Amino acid sequence: MALRYTFNEIKTCNMCGRPAESSKVLGKRLNRSQGIFPNRKKGITTTVVKCGQCGLVYSNPQPVPVDMQDHYGVPPESYWTDNYFRIDDTYFSHEIGTLKKLYNFTPGDKALDIGAGLGKAMIAMEKAGFDVYGFEPSVSFHEQGLKKMRMDPNRYTLQTMENAFYKPDTFDFISFGAVLEHLYDPSEGIHKAMKWLKPGGIMHIEVPSAKWLTNRIINFIYRVCGTDYVANISPMHAPFHLYEFTLDSFKMNGGAGSKYGISLFEYYVCPEFTYLPKLLNVLTVPYMKYTNTGMQLCVWLRKNL
DSSP, rough: OOOEEEOOOOOOOOTTTTTTTEEEEEEEEEESSOOOOOGOOOEEEEEEEETTTTTTESSSEEEEESSHHHHOOOOOOOOOOHHHHHHHHOHHHHHHHHHHHSOOOTOOOOEESSOOTSSSSHHHHHTTTTTEEEEEOOOHHHHHHHHHHHOTTTTTTEEEETTTTOOOTTTEEEEEEEEGGGGGGHHHHHHHHHHHEEEEEEEEEEEBBOOOHHHHHHHHHHHHHHHBBOSSOTTTTTOOOOOEEEEHHHHTTTIIIIIIIEEEEEEEEGGGGSSSSSHHHHHHHHHHHHHHHOSSSEEEEEOOO
């Protein structure tokens, strides 16, 4: 069944606020997997642009689904296997370890996981000594989290970022793992969550990087083949990414860049997901690590005292 969309024109960059008319056009994106020859496929396209100031990559006009559950209310049998519900001892351990280097952790500190999925990170943080809460916007994810992971419904709730509510200055740590790229206004999402964070608290944000080498390689192939399509983002098909970010996207953001401090940033290569032939990974994965052109960008923000 085809998804239904409306298309909204974006007037300003949703991170730095620069007028969208100054953005650079990168190419077109189909509402389906594109393959090597996207010009041979039929579908709806939208234009992908890059902000001339902060480097944020997004589509303009922005496709908005008539029903958000069309995107995220996936049937369980189409997504999960039994292995997906297992948690090993290292899950979210890197993030917890980094947090404890940046913050004077005390057992019982409150944590919030935004876009909690099945609740895996919540479980890992609870084991590490946090008093954990979280919310998930997908009905099917939330149902599976309650059923399969036995999450506490009083702590693990069904909410969207737009309608979620917590009291100001509640949490010591907030995690935005793979969430901001799905929000239609990521800047507003950061600002709202910062109100929930205590002064001196830490926010962890992980997003797709606009500098990912794989996209640059695919885009080069498209140009050689004479097409004006790009591999960046996927606003109308899984995984429904609306944005790709740069570090400047956060430095120049009104909330993240001026009111809060960037403590650390990392680029994750994710070699198992380069989407390139395995033979090329021998060269591309080390190059991504050396040049910070990996798949994911991880940013840590501290709320000023």
